[in-house]
Amino acid sequence: MQTLKFARKSRFNTLELITIMNEERIEEIGENHVGTSAKTPLRADAFDISDDEKIKRIEESVKDILNTLGMDLTDDSLQGTPKRVAKAFVNEIFMGLNPKHKPKASTFENNYNYGEMLVEKNIVVYSTCEHHLLPIIGRAHVAYISDGKVIGLSKMNRIVEYFAKRPQVQERLTMQVVQAMQEALGTEDVACVIDAKHLCVNSRGIKDIESSTVTAEFGGKFKNQDTKREFLDYLKLETEFE
Numbered sequence: 001m002q003t004l005k006f007a008r009k010s011r012f013n014t015l016e017l018i019t020i021m022n023e024e025r026i027e028e029i030g031e032n033h034v035g036t037s038a039k040t041p042l043r044a045d046a047f048d049i050s051d052d053e054k055i056k057r058i059e060e061s062v063k064d065i066l067n068t069l070g071m072d073l074t075d076d077s078l079q080g081t082p083k084r085v086a087k088a089f090v091n092e093i094f095m096g097l098n099p100k101h102k103p104k105a106s107t108f109e110n111n112y113n114y115g116e117m118l119v120e121k122n123i124v125v126y127s128t129c130e131h132h133l134l135p136i137i138g139r140a141h142v143a144y145i146s147d148g149k150v151i152g153l154s155k156m157n158r159i160v161e162y163f164a165k166r167p168q169v170q171e172r173l174t175m176q177v178v179q180a181m182q183e184a185l186g187t188e189d190v191a192c193v194i195d196a197k198h199l200c201v202n203s204r205g206i207k208d209i210e211s212s213t214v215t216a217e218f219g220g221k222f223k224n225q226d227t228k229r230e231f232l233d234y235l236k237l238e239t240e241f242e
């Protein structure tokens with residue numbers, strides 16, 4: 001009886017309340033940029049359809065978005081946009097979703113017994129915020145200490161690129177780079193720091209054009225304060241290249 005009374009008084013029925021809470025939660029996750037899992041949330045059937053089929057479907061979806069916004073798609077300038085966007089999504093900016101693009105983790109023996117850390121600095125990061133589908137632009141700094149194996153320098157750039165080319169959360173990107181390097185090198189002693197601007201923060205929402213976000217993941221020996229400090233000190237080197 002009391003429940004009934006309450007229900008009658010309430011402005012919302014239960015279903016409406018659940019929907020409202022979900023919308024608030026959706027806003028909250030987006031505004032706070034909180035990732036909900038360390039693995040990219042891909043469905044099991046993600047690659048059941050071909051890239052060509054994905055491009056076709058995305059092209060139709062982009063047409064739909066532009067039409068909804070009231071754009072005239074017969075205009076010469078806009079005619080090719082849906083297809084261009086679809087191709088860029090599948091082949092470039094989200095190509096890192098597809099394991100067929102994962103860089104081969106070829107490693108070599110550490111023949112010269114180099115025993116110090118190796119740091120690959122200032123790797124350009126172009127990624128996409130998975131909450132707003134807007135760009136994340138920054139630099140990644142990756143380091144490892146060899147436990148017998150070494151990896152090609154450009155391979156480190158490629159690993160960063162592969163994981164960056166997904167809808168991403170910066171924390172997850174940082175962890176995925178470290179995990180991939182650890183797997184390839186057979187050692188826990190890998191670290192990654194990423195400093196990046198999120199256009200969803202810089203150009204919309206709070207519109208803070210100056211802020212950037214720093215994330216770090218330290219594995220194995222890099223958890224040791226001295227090793228961590230050494231790595232971070234190398235990042236401050238301001239070598240001039242001319």
Ligand SMILES: [Zn+2]
Nearest residue numbers: 129131132200
């Ligand atoms: Zn965002």
